[in-house]
Amino acid sequence: MKERKLWFLKQKLNIKFTFIIGIIVVIPVSIIFLILFQNMKNNIISQELSNLKYNMNQNYSVVQKTVDLCNMSTQVFLNYQNLNEFLIKLEDGVEVETSELVAFYKDDIGMLERLVNSNPYLYQIRVYANNNSFSEMMPILYRNERMQQLKWAKEYSSGEWQFDYKDELFSGTVNSSDHTMALVTSIENYERGNIGTIEVAVRMDTIFPEIFQTSDNEWGCFVDKNGKIYSQSEKGKNTWEKLKGDIVYQLEYAKQEETYISTKIAGERVVIGIMPMKELSGYTIRLVSMEERLDNLTRERNLYFSGLTIAFIVLGFFINIIVKALLYRFYKTLSTIRKIQDGDLEARVEHPGTDEMGELGININLMLDTIQRLMEENINRELLMKNSEIRALQNQINAHFIYNVLESIKMMAEIDEKYEISDAVTSLGKLLRYGMKWSTKNVTVGQEIDYIKNYLDLINLRFDYQINLALTIPNIIYAQQIPKMSLQPIVENAIYHGIEELAEDSSIYIKAIIEDSDYVIEITDSGRGMSEEEVEELQKKICGEIDVGGGSGNGIGLKNVQDRIQIAFGMKYGISVVSKLNCYTKVIIKLPITHSEVYKVEETVDC
Structure with a gap:
C-alpha cells in the first residue's frame, strides 16, 4: 500500500488528475452496470416464473375439465338402463334374438357412440362385459377377454385412474394411442354383483x-x-x-x-x-x-464491460490531453522556474495570461526584474540577498501551487447521469396524458377501461394489499361513447369508501349487459357495503332530491357523473345504486348504444 502511495506521489500532476477523474467515473459506472445486469437477471427469472405459473394453471384447467367430463360420462353409462339390462342378460347367459341385437346396436350403442364422438377430449369409452361368447358391438361393447389385453386389467381398482398405457386392442389403427390414461369403473348390480367394467379413456399426451x-x-x-x-x-x-x-x-x-x-x-x-x-x-x-x-445475458454483460473498458481507456486518454491543456501554462511557468534554478536569470514567463496561472507568471517576472536590479546595486549585498529572495520565491511558489491546484479542481466538469423510467412512472404518464387531453367530451368505453387499469396500477403501489379488476364486457360495448371520466370516479369511490377500510385483497367487477338499443355497465366492489338507509340517501343525492355540498364522501362525484350522462344522452339514462351491508356495493350505469362496430378486445379479462 505504501509503495502504491509513493508511486502515486511521484507522478506528474496531469497523471494524478487523470487517475482521480478516472476512478470517480469508473467506480460508479461499474456499480451501476453490475446492478443493472443483476436486475435484468432477476427480471428474466421472475418473468419465467410468471410464464410457468400461467402455463401450469392453464394445463390444470384442461385437466379439471377432462376429469369432470370423464366422471360425467361414466355416470351416464352407469345409469343407462338399456345397457345395464343387456349386460345382465349376458351375465345370465340369456340368448338374445338377432332383431333385439340389431335394435340395441342401432339405437343404444349408436347413441352412446355419438356421445363419445361429441366430446373431443375423449379418446374412447369402452364397456367390457363378463362374457366372452357374444358378438362385440364396436366401438362401445366388448368381451372380457379384450380387457385382459390391457396392462391394468388384472390389478385395477374401481373408480381409480390408470396412467400411461398403450392401447393394445387396436394398436395398428391410425388413431390408436401409445400414451393413454383412463378412469376405470366396475358396473355393479344389486343382485348379481359385478356385471361389467367401464373404461373412459383420454390421450395422456393431449392432457x-x-x-x-x-x-x-x-x-x-x-x-x-x-x-x-x-x-x-x-x-x-x-x-x-x-x-x-x-x-x-x-x-x-x-x-x-x-x-x-x-x-x-x-x-x-x-x-x-x-x-x-x-x-x-x-x-x-x-x-x-x-x-x-x-448465458446469453452473461455474454452480453461481458461484451458491455469490454466495450466499457475500451471506452474508459479512450476516455482516460482524452482526459489526460484535456488536463495537459489546462495545465499548459503551469508547465511553462514550471519550466521557467527550472531555468532560473539552473542560473538563467534572463529567463521569463512568456505570455503569462490573465488567470491565476498568469498572475503567478507575472509575479515571477517582476521578481526576476527586482533581483537583477538589486544585483546591479551591490554585488556583495546581492549575494546575501540572493538566498533570501530564492527562499521567498520558493515559499511564494508553494503557496500559489496549492492555491492553483484547488482552483483547478473547481474547474472539473460534473458527470451527467441518466436513470431508467419505471413501470409506475409509465402508468402515471399515461394517466396524466389521458386526464389532460380534453379535445372531446366523450371517449370510448375501451379508453375509459384502459384509464381505470392504469389508475389501479398506481393504487396498488400505495396499498399493502391487492385490488384486482375483473372485466366481463361484450366486444361491441368497448366501442360505445361515454362521457370522459364517468367510470373512474365510481371505481375511486369503490376503493376509498368500500375497500380501503377492509385493508385486504379485494376485487372490482365491471360487467356490461346489452338491453335492446341500450346497455348497462355494472361496477361491483367486494367492500363494506351500505345499509338500505344509506343507499336511499345516496340515490336521492344522485338524482338531485337532496343538495350535496363540497368535499368528498357526500355523493358529489356520482352526482356529477349523473349530470354529465343525462346532458349527453337524455334523462332516461343515468346511475342507480344497489348495496348490501358488509357484502358489496353495485353501481349500475344505463347508457345508449352509439356505435354498431365491434371493438377488438377479449370479452373477459381479469387484471
Missing part, C-alpha cells in the same frame, strides 16, 4: 403435453399417489429425465400445494413449478432451464 414434448431446456412429469413417475424423453437422452428420481425426491416437500421456485439442479439455474392435482391423486412437475438465457 399433459408438457410431459411428452420435452427438450434439453424443458422437462415435465406426473407423479401418482404411489410415487410412480410418468415422463418421456426422446431416446432417454434428456438430462432432466436421467435425474427425474432426484428431482422428485427433492420436491417431495412441496407436493401438497402449488409451488414455484428458482433453484440450481446439476449446476444449472432452473425454474420449477409443482401443481397438485387432487382429481388424479397426484401432482405434476414442470422444469424450465434458465441456463441458455442467463
